[in-house]
Amino acid sequence: MNDTANVAIRAEDVCKSYGSRQAIRNLNMAVPAHSVTAILGPNGAGKSTLMRMITGMETPDTGTFSVLGRKPSWELNRWIAYLPDRAQWYSHHMVEHALEWARTLQPGFNEMRARDLMVTLDLDASMKVEGMSKGEEARLMLALCLARDVPLLVLDEPFSGIDMISRERIVAALIDSFSEREQTVLISTHEIAETESLFDYAVFVDKGVAVLAGDVERMRAERGSLQQVYRQLYG
Numbered sequence: 001m002n003d004t005a006n007v008a009i010r011a012e013d014v015c016k017s018y019g020s021r022q023a024i025r026n027l028n029m030a031v032p033a034h035s036v037t038a039i040l041g042p043n044g045a046g047k048s049t050l051m052r053m054i055t056g057m058e059t060p061d062t063g064t065f066s067v068l069g070r071k072p073s074w075e076l077n078r079w080i081a082y083l084p085d086r087a088q089w090y091s092h093h094m095v096e097h098a099l100e101w102a103r104t105l106q107p108g109f110n111e112m113r114a115r116d117l118m119v120t121l122d123l124d125a126s127m128k129v130e131g132m133s134k135g136e137e138a139r140l141m142l143a144l145c146l147a148r149d150v151p152l153l154v155l156d157e158p159f160s161g162i163d164m165i166s167r168e169r170i171v172a173a174l175i176d177s178f179s180e181r182e183q184t185v186l187i188s189t190h191e192i193a194e195t196e197s198l199f200d201y202a203v204f205v206d207k208g209v210a211v212l213a214g215d216v217e218r219m220r221a222e223r224g225s226l227q228q229v230y231r232q233l234y235g
């Protein structure tokens, strides 16, 4: 993929260390524009680190990123809806406050879509965040991100804590929603079996290196399901 217009995120020879620990090593990848791309790999592979660098929260030690044709920065983040790992909403607030916050501060926030998503995700706007279960809070954070009309969504483990049946239902709703919109979506997840129908491109990361990347359809034809590819790589 050489054409910049067709690539939403490009990483070239990116390295990132924490002390003596090398989290990302000479990572190269190109995420196709308008794709729903999976970032997959075992614990500690470097997925969250990668996402923090894409959103400008951290900078690479060496190498470069191009995100939506620009260098990652705080300014660029107005075009990105980022759901960080371990995201939490203020516990003493109601869901309604979260909507108000997003409406005021989040560029491209579409409140009508947010309210529709609340229904899809079984959330009641009068709920208090304090009493929410882990899965309910995960749904709230997901709804706030999905409601944004921005060109790039970066979702770090958005399904973590959500039960299997709800997850399948949410994934089905997301497939419809993504197919109607022109966004590029990057998702890291460990729930490969229930989510693999979402993805059209996948990047497998191991020990900070992108070890395999490509079209999901082709991978399935050549190697079976994404889950099988995962087992072949890490099993």
Ligand SMILES: Nc1ncnc2c1ncn2[C@@H]1O[C@H](COP(=O)(O)OP(=O)(O)OP(=O)(O)O)[C@@H](O)[C@H]1O
Residues within 6 Å of the ligand: 018, 021, 022, 023, 041, 042, 043, 044, 045, 046, 047, 048, 049, 050, 085
């Ligand atoms: N702030 C930090 N300080 C020190 N080490 C870190 C920091 N952030 C990440 N690391 C290390 O970098 C490596 C990659 O971590 P990262 O969180 O990116 O992995 P991950 O693929 O997202 O893992 P998981 O699937 O468990 O969420 C790990 O070895 C981790 O311990």
